[in-house]
Amino acid sequence: MALKSNSLCEADFHKRRERLLKLLPDNATAIIPAADEKVFSRDVHYPFRQNSNLLYFTGLKEPLSALILEKRKGKSLSTIVVREKDAARELWQGVVLGVKKAQKLFHVDKVVSYSELFPEFQRAVSGQQNIYIDWNANSEVDSFIVEGCRDISSSPANICSLAPLIAGLRICKSNAEIALHRKACQLSARSFNELTSLLPEMNNERHVATTLEAIFYKYGADGLAFNTIAAFGDNATCLHHSPGKRTTTGQSSVLIDAGASFGGYAADITRVYPLKHSHLPPEVKEVHQLVLQTLKAATIAVNPGTTLGEIRKIAVLELASGLKDLGFKNAGKSNLQQTVNRYFPHSIGHFLGLDVHDVYPPATVDNGRGSDIPLKTNMIVTIEPGLYFPTKDDNVPKRLRGIGIRLEDDVLVKKNGHEVLTGDALFSPER
Numbered sequence: 001m002a003l004k005s006n007s008l009c010e011a012d013f014h015k016r017r018e019r020l021l022k023l024l025p026d027n028a029t030a031i032i033p034a035a036d037e038k039v040f041s042r043d044v045h046y047p048f049r050q051n052s053n054l055l056y057f058t059g060l061k062e063p064l065s066a067l068i069l070e071k072r073k074g075k076s077l078s079t080i081v082v083r084e085k086d087a088a089r090e091l092w093q094g095v096v097l098g099v100k101k102a103q104k105l106f107h108v109d110k111v112v113s114y115s116e117l118f119p120e121f122q123r124a125v126s127g128q129q130n131i132y133i134d135w136n137a138n139s140e141v142d143s144f145i146v147e148g149c150r151d152i153s154s155s156p157a158n159i160c161s162l163a164p165l166i167a168g169l170r171i172c173k174s175n176a177e178i179a180l181h182r183k184a185c186q187l188s189a190r191s192f193n194e195l196t197s198l199l200p201e202m203n204n205e206r207h208v209a210t211t212l213e214a215i216f217y218k219y220g221a222d223g224l225a226f227n228t229i230a231a232f233g234d235n236a237t238c239l240h241h242s243p244g245k246r247t248t249t250g251q252s253s254v255l256i257d258a259g260a261s262f263g264g265y266a267a268d269i270t271r272v273y274p275l276k277h278s279h280l281p282p283e284v285k286e287v288h289q290l291v292l293q294t295l296k297a298a299t300i301a302v303n304p305g306t307t308l309g310e311i312r313k314i315a316v317l318e319l320a321s322g323l324k325d326l327g328f329k330n331a332g333k334s335n336l337q338q339t340v341n342r343y344f345p346h347s348i349g350h351f352l353g354l355d356v357h358d359v360y361p362p363a364t365v366d367n368g369r370g371s372d373i374p375l376k377t378n379m380i381v382t383i384e385p386g387l388y389f390p391t392k393d394d395n396v397p398k399r400l401r402g403i404g405i406r407l408e409d410d411v412l413v414k415k416n417g418h419e420v421l422t423g424d425a426l427f428s429p430e431r
């Protein structure tokens with residue numbers, strides 16, 4: 001059981017809690033629960049993934065824990081809830097922190113055992129005017145709030161979502177977080193490069209995905225940032241293809257979209273490589289070159305003040321002129337840019353952090369992936385243009401049907417520009 005995110009320490013987590021307390025109005029309580037443990041089958045669980053918000057404010061990786069922050073008449077109170085120690089259970093499930101150790105570790109006012117969770121919630125929300133909940137992390141806590149809060153609170157309380165307040169804190173990264181991201185990106189890039197020399201020996205998509213994951217762990221990853229995508233041939237035209245049994249027979253290329261997490265922070269890289277040969281087939285190479293050129297044009301545009309929406313427009317222009325060269329004609333009423341949107345149906349990128357599709361404050365007009373948020377120094381975004389040509393589409397030149405290319409880097413916004421954190425990941429294999 002590892003408790004803390006690598007180079008972050010309790011002083012960092014304490015500072016974050018203080019910042020959230022400052023954002024809360026007076027006479028308010030905020031509740032951030034641990035994630036649910038998800039059942040795989042009967043008494044077997046999926047690997048536990050902590051609620052990123054609890055991780056952000058405490059570093060706690062255990063299920064059955066929570067953070068409660070209160071402000072009453074100007075005074076603040078911080079409470080951490082942890083599972084009590086139990087030797088018989090710990091024999092099976094591993095050692096937990098326990099109340100006594102948590103009291104020493106955390107700079108909080110109170111530590112309460114999990115068996116006291118609901119009475120503690122009742123006390124914490126009683127008489128408060130505003131109750132802020134981190135919804136959708138824990139179904140038991142959600143239903144407690146929905147069913148119980150109205151009866152418990154002596155005055156009619158406002159129940160609101162904590163998500164916008166927390167997203168505002170998480171979106172710009174501290175130097176310590178950037179160091180962890182950099183490490184996640186570097187080890188992921190190095191793993192991609194190492195994988196390329198093993199591709200000629202691979203049997204099927206799952207073999208490719210798990211081989212890359214093994215290399216992540218060899219270099220010290222603490223997990224996967226998301227489920228690895230490995231797609232042979234025309235499987236790459238499915239954006240989130242799950243690696244399956246497809247073998248290398250008759251396949252010339254693989255699209256891999258994957259990333260390690262390090263210290264809890266995500267990397268997210270996409271590359272397309274030849275499987276057996278040192279070069280992609282010429283028609284795949286044509287599309288690859290266009291997407292690569294688009295990636296470069298879009299990456300250059302990453303600067304403070306610009307938005308992902310504006311960067312996408314640059315990418316669309318680049319792709320539109322490229323499609324013309326590839327032999328696409330204006331289809332009926334739609335112009336080339338509309339044609340681009342058909343074959344590039346996603347955003348140019350997303351914020352990156354503890355979550356691979358990281359949080360961003362709402363109140364944006366696009367209701368999408370935060371594409372109208374002006375980028376600021378120390379935000380991290382992905383840039384990932386792609387083109388996906390279906391196998392059956394008469395508007396696509398025949399030689400290009402069934403080709404899917406996406407290329408993706410992770411980019412740190414800096415005061416005077418940007419830094420490509422995944423720049424070590426080569427676009428062609430080392431063979």
Ligand SMILES: [Mn+2]
Nearest residue numbers: 268382384408
């Ligand atoms: Mn991505």
